[in-house]
Amino acid sequence: MREAAELLATLPTGLWIGGHQTATEHTFPVYNPATGQVLTEVADATAGHGARALAAAAEAQAGWAATPSRTRAEILRRAWELVMARRDDFALLMTLEMGKPLAESHGEVTYGGEFLRWFAEEAVRVHGRYTHSPSGGGRILVTKQPVGPTLAITPWNFPLAMGTRKIAPALAAGCTMVVKPAAETPLTMLLLGQVFADAGLPPGVLSILPTSRAAALTDPMFTDERLRKVTFTGSTAVGKTLLAQSASRVLRVSMELGGNAPFVVFADADIDAAVDGAMAAKMRNMGEACTAANRFHVDNSVRAEFTAALSERMRALQIGPGHLDGVQVGPLISERQRDTVAELVRDATDKGARVTTGGSRVAGDGYFYEPTVLADVPADARILREEVFGPVAAITGFDGEAAGIAAANATEYGLAAYIYTTDLDRALRVAEALESGMVGVNRGIVSDVAAPFGGVKESGLGREAGTEGIEEYLETKYIALP
Ligand code: NAD
Numbered sequence: 022m023r024e025a026a027e028l029l030a031t032l033p034t035g036l037w038i039g040g041h042q043t044a045t046e047h048t049f050p051v052y053n054p055a056t057g058q059v060l061t062e063v064a065d066a067t068a069g070h071g072a073r074a075l076a077a078a079a080e081a082q083a084g085w086a087a088t089p090s091r092t093r094a095e096i097l098r099r100a101w102e103l104v105m106a107r108r109d110d111f112a113l114l115m116t117l118e119m120g121k122p123l124a125e126s127h128g129e130v131t132y133g134g135e136f137l138r139w140f141a142e143e144a145v146r147v148h149g150r151y152t153h154s155p156s157g158g159g160r161i162l163v164t165k166q167p168v169g170p171t172l173a174i175t176p177w178n179f180p181l182a183m184g185t186r187k188i189a190p191a192l193a194a195g196c197t198m199v200v201k202p203a204a205e206t207p208l209t210m211l212l213l214g215q216v217f218a219d220a221g222l223p224p225g226v227l228s229i230l231p232t233s234r235a236a237a238l239t240d241p242m243f244t245d246e247r248l249r250k251v252t253f254t255g256s257t258a259v260g261k262t263l264l265a266q267s268a269s270r271v272l273r274v275s276m277e278l279g280g281n282a283p284f285v286v287f288a289d290a291d292i293d294a295a296v297d298g299a300m301a302a303k304m305r306n307m308g309e310a311c312t313a314a315n316r317f318h319v320d321n322s323v324r325a326e327f328t329a330a331l332s333e334r335m336r337a338l339q340i341g342p343g344h345l346d347g348v349q350v351g352p353l354i355s356e357r358q359r360d361t362v363a364e365l366v367r368d369a370t371d372k373g374a375r376v377t378t379g380g381s382r383v384a385g386d387g388y389f390y391e392p393t394v395l396a397d398v399p400a401d402a403r404i405l406r407e408e409v410f411g412p413v414a415a416i417t418g419f420d421g422e423a424a425g426i427a428a429a430n431a432t433e434y435g436l437a438a439y440i441y442t443t444d445l446d447r448a449l450r451v452a453e454a455l456e457s458g459m460v461g462v463n464r465g466i467v468s469d470v471a472a473p474f475g476g477v478k479e480s481g482l483g484r485e486a487g488t489e490g491i492e493e494y495l496e497t498k499y500i501a502l503p
Contacts, residue, residue, distance in 0.1 A: 022344065025060075025117055028110055034063045036070055036231070037214035039077035040224025045070070049233040051208060054120040054352040055342035055387040063207050066230035071199070071238045072245070074228035078170040078197035079247040081225030086167045086195040088223075090144045097141035097189055099220035100213075104134040104181075107216065111209060115180050116343040118206045120351040120388075121306055123344055133182030135470040136189040136486065143491050144193035160502035165495040167195035168273050169249035172242055174201045174235070174263070176255045177354055178309045178410075180209035186474070186485045187252045187275075188213075188227065194494035196250070199228045201239060203255075205354055207231030240266070249273060252493065254311075257434070257479050275483035275493045277311070277475060279408050280436030283429035284314035285451070287422065288322045290441035294463060296330045299414065301465030302439050304338070304392065307350055308412045309358070311480075312437040312459070312467060316398075316405045318428045321418040328396045328416050332377040335392040335414065340383060352387040353411055359388045362411035369395050369402040369415060379412070406432065422447060430456045436476035437467055458484075 035042035048062035066074075085093070104111060112126035121129070149164040171191050175183040184200060191198045202210035207229075214229045232238040242248050243266040250273040253263050257279040267274050284302055286295045302314035319327045343351035353359045359382060366380060379393030393413040398405060404415045419425045429438055438457040442448050452460040458476040461467040468474060473484035483493050 025113060025344070028113055029061050029117075032061065032114075032208060033211045033215050034061060034208075036064045036066050037211060037227070037229040038070065038074045039228065040218060043070070049204065049231075051118055051205070053117055054354050057386055057388070060117055061208070063211065063231050065234075066201075066232040066238050068238055068241045070230055071242050074199045074230055075170060075242055075245055075247050077225035077228060078199055081223060082167075082170055082197045085197055085223065085226050088195070090147065090193075090195075093193060093195065094141040094144040096217075096220050096222050097137050097144065097192060100216050100222070101134050101137035101141065103216045103219055104130065104137065104213070107212075108134075111181060111212065113344065114209050114212060115206070116351070118208050119177060119180055120354060121343050122348045122351050125306065126343070129179055129182050132468065132470070133179065133185045136182070136185040139470045139486070140189035140193040140491065143190070143488065147194070147491065147495065162500040162502055164498050164500065166498055168494050168496055169196060170247055171196050171198045171250040171252060171494065172201070172239065172248055173198055174239065174251070174253045174255065175203060175210070177203035177205035178306060178311070180206035181213065183254045184210050184213060186490070187254075190485070190490040191252075191494045192222075192226065194491050196494045197226045199230060199242070201230050201232060201235065204231065204233050204235070243267065243272070244269065246270070250275075250494070253277065260481070273493075275485070276481040277483075277485060278436075278479060278481040279434060280311040280313070280476065280480055281315045281406065281408055281432045281434040282312060282437040282439065282457075283432075284317045284439040285425045285429050285441070286317065286319040286323060286327055287425060287440070287442040287444075287447065288320040289443050289447070290323065291443055291463075292323060292326055292330060295327060295441040296334060298439060298441060298461070298463065298465030299331055300334055302461070303414050304335075304350065304412060305466065307353060309354060309410050313410070314414070314439055314465075315408055317414055317416040318419050318425055319416055320425065321420050324416065324418045328377060328394065331414060331416070332394045335394050336378040338392045340389055340391065342387065350389075350392055350412060352389045354388070356388055358410060359390050362390050362409055362413060365404040365407060365409050366393060366395065366413060369398050369404050372399045372402050374398040374402060374415070408434075422451065426451055426454045430454075433479045434476070435478035436480035437461065439465060
């Protein structure tokens with residue numbers, strides 16, 4: 022593909038530290054999951070680079086915090102304009118390094134870019150308060166200040182949006198940031214670094230450090246007294262490790278962790294609408310989304326109808342390399358991820374689940390797996406408890422509202438949940454009873470730049486986006502006055 026070769030030839034591949042591209046002694050390869058071939062090599066950051074980036078962040082912190090919020094906002098706004106101007110490059114790059122179909126990559130450019138515009142608008146609306154003590158004995162002044170230098174660690178599944186959802190509120194709040202992108206997808210973030218430089222971001226405010234050895238880079242940063250906060254998106258297992266590390270210096274933390282989203286279809290649901298919603302909730306990003314519907318709990322009275330309709334839609338999807346026209350399902354990120362999906366399908370079928378469509382790897386190059394529907398999934402199947410992160414819909418039945426709620430809540434996760442019902446009272450009752458940070462009612466997609474994104478239970482701590490997102494990067498200070 023000539024377009025891809027031209028883009029790759031002009032991309033920054035060095036570390037981005039203190040406003041400069043930095044080459045390193047060692048590099049590591051970035052692969053195209055549609056072919057298994059190397060796309061390019063990028064610089065490989067070590068602990069020494071981490072210390073340099075943190076030093077740059079600490080040095081820039083006071084100046085950035087003192088920069089008028091209007092100026093910070095205008096830089097963010099300019100960065101949004103530049104991302105939009107380069108939307109074709111960002112989209113192609115994400116398809117190349119992550120695998121999602123080009124149309125979905127364009128969707129992520131819009132969604133991921135939007136955090137830059139949203140937090141440009143939020144930057145100038147950080148408020149405090151001034152009140153009197155009820156005792157009459159004094160005045161209370163409350164103000165917000167930036168937390169300080171922050172480390173962001175991001176996953177591969179949304180290479181742009183998982184970065185901008187952290188970078189934009191941090192910069193808006195007046196914090197500096199060091200970003201460690203996922204090793205699978207560092208190119209998008211390095212291009213974003215260039216965009217920020219073009220937008221006029223002062224050196225040191227943002228550094229970007231790809232690495233093949235995450236812990237070796239970030240472990241020493243947790244004990245460095247210049248670091249004030251860690252914001253992480255990724256698996257619950259890694260999140261727990263980072264929480265333990267953060268405890269040693271009582272760092273502020275934001276954790277967006279794993280999910281196991283239930284998709285609950287009640288007897289009174291509009292089944293056509295539920296199937297549309299299921300396709301979006303399951304198949305966006307090939308199922309590699311923390312909000313992806315992981316298990317479908319369907320009232321037994323409508324289960325056969327729902328299963329047949331969903332299977333038909335899944336069977337019709339076109340699989341292939343994401344840059345090709347008409348492709349709806351790209352490859353999974355790696356062979357390891359495909360093995361995990363295959364293993365969870367095998368476990369379910371061994372225990373009695375029925376495959377109504379798909380169920381196999383696609384032969385040939387790349388890490389493709391067929392869109393799959395598993396019917397009659399038994400309660401002890403691992404796929405009902407573990408995040409599959411792939412294009413597999415596991416369907417199981419229940420009888421009545423209380424059983425549906427109980428099934429949905431039977432997990433240690435609590436990120437997103439989806440319900441389909443035409444009864445407004447039931448929708449509100451169930452939405453309130455679900456143990457999750459986000460509930461989609463008759464909708465298969467919940468993410469919105471203006472809404473608080475985040476989970477409860479083992480799905481995380483804190484919220485991103487919305488008016489809440491900037492709070493994660495602000496400290497509250499109380500000044501007592503006579
Ligand atoms: P992961 O936890 O393996 O990796 C995430 C990031 O952490 C990567 O950058 C990785 O290099 C880094 N990392 C891993 N071990 C580390 C360590 N010891 N120290 C420092 N950094 C370390 O997750 P993944 O496979 O990249 O992403 C998939 C997971 O992310 C899924 O569980 C998914 O649900 C979750 N996710 C959550 C959200 C959310 O907002 N809640 C969004 C997207 C993905």
